Amino acid sequence: MGSCDRSVLPAGLATLVGVLVLGSPFGLVATAQQSRSAASSVTFTKDVAPILQRSCQHCHRPGSIGPMSLISFEDARPWARAIKNRVVQRQMPPWHVDRDAGTLHKFKDDPSLSDAEIATISAWVDGGTLRGNPADLPAPRQFDDADRWHIGKPDLIVSMPVEATIAEAGPDWWANYTAETGLTEDRYIKAVEAKPGPGAAARVVHHEVASLLGPDDAPAAGGTLVEYAVGKNGDVFPDGAGKLIKAGSKIRFNMHYHSVGEVIKDRSQVGIVLYPKGYVPKHVINTVLAPNADDLDIPAGADNVRSDAYYKMERPAHLVGFMPHMHNRGKRQCLEAIYPNMAVEQLNCVNYDFNWQIVYNYADDVAPLLPAGTIMHVISWHDNSAANKNNPDPRNWVGFGNRTTDDMARHWLTYYYMSDDEYKAETAARVRIGQHATNQQQ
Template structure:
């Protein structure tokens, strides 16, 4: 479950209810900046320097109805959080991003530049002054527009799912038929949770109408699909390829010009949804918007899972290592990686081992955070020669020192519940030739 978010909703309820109306200054409390007495003439101001930064990097989440519990839409709403904002941006915990900057370059990296961090720091140190005039308007609320543009197809869950105010909600699986009469090339996918505060993460799998006739291997056999061979990940067999995923902190998937994912006629989507309660009873009915290419794209994106389901994490072990790998039988381009683990996930690293003996690190997520199921899109796709191996290592913390750990006395194995673990990564690639 999302500990941080639950913590916030509770602490805000506690703070806001008795105090907010009468004494807004109390809310400001220790979060606020020093009083703006002697503002240096060249100090950054909210109107000129800070509002544009918040609009670009923060308000997509920090606005009413979105996932973050505090809004940064106005000076009045933002100022009490000035110190906290400084802390978060200097510590690089906001905006959320997990990749070690020393490894790889990513197209969807939302990190603030060093300049932006310095501007925010100087603003807070100067007392978080407002400045003269009107601040730039924040981007329009996205409640009814789709960020991918008008979808060609909008699908929705059959009915609303009830979210209880408290407690752990186990993973839910919703089937949504596409009713497509012909194959389509998907160029963009947007997942619109009905209740963004409750949808922790959600993955969409697309299953074509033809039944999967591959024999289901047993034990630790390898399986091969198209260009790729890997370990078996039993729970995902029969779900079809991963079409898209949305998590706290991810943007809609829009594929580069000329690339797309094939969605077969008659496909049925499975919405694999992880909800978290947030202190209020509610309901969710998630919608999915799809855009289609008019002509088949040059680059067909495919997704496979790199997984290792054979593990047992001993009780108390703070650093249990689990490895997985995939082999490429044909040359491919690697587009993105999306590591997935549950509450005991601690870190992730990925390497590419090419047949000439070179081993290159592709991605390192030193502090994996279950609250932010991010995927990492390479700025330039990685060329993978035939015979290369993608290797992934995850570490798990099953010690009492892990504040998210629901039970440090359990031996933890692969399973679908949040108290179980998973070790898998979505790997998006395209084949050099078809």
């Protein structure tokens, strides 16, 4: 392992709630007595509401996908036990990067809770869910108008070719739709955003993953273009970096729908801001599928079945982000960099949940810089035992396939290549400012 500087704190830690420090950052392991005395001063209005505003309410409010509202004290109070349970197990908010594994924990749009925030919620629940002083309540959070594009006015809007109708009741539902972009020349994408639409559609769209296909329907520019799950804004590439969208390209919408008690229609969209005609960015953003791992062999009833996939960075690369993709038996994925000098760095692990297709985009100042020849190693584990509550049938052997009842061990990597000189300059700048920088020079 290299001696990377890991002093990067998760963004959430900055919002540490003073009352809960308890002399240690590990509020969760405080003694019962400490917890009781701290709990008595933890209130909804002062301590809990700000956490719900930041990390929960964009889904848990009327008209969004969460099953109940968590806006007011009256909304949240009856759910106190369930809230504590879900946050302690880090199932809510949905964000499944394992904090105890890997070297990089600073991401864009990270809604996850710090240990101190989880301790605050626990103490509030254990201390009798006090309301607190109404004057402490922060101003209500304002939510975006569903029709707003975060990337500015798109030059190109591509919609699903047909409207999908989501019945008032029924099992969750996955579907693919392919739409023409109508582009007649090659262009570069500066920013891209996916969203459900219009109107009430956001209530039923659990995820929307848009992929770029060539005119022949084969994945283009590596595949994944952009993804939507509630709370997502758009992807804006750094100046001088863009993704190629060729003439005649198509967009495939992979949708996950969830019924909510009334019939709702959706015609999801992708909005794209383009660089000017003829402009070729210095860095071309590429999204690739770490190949293979399609030879899955998962015996009936087995847990922790491992598979491996590899992808080589032919030139120096800046890794922008990654997205795990498995199916119902998917349990965990880890991403490692095997450097040319054979040193291995585990970058991240994700405790996978099929309901949430999340792209983890690194904060720009820590995004891994990888020397030419680095091999990205993706390790996947599946759980085909009865203990996996998502498992449709533990009695079956499972292999690779596109049906939801088959499985996958896929992993999308988004990166751009740099020249040797750019790589040296970026790496040197990181070392100077003490941020994560690989020192795995050949």
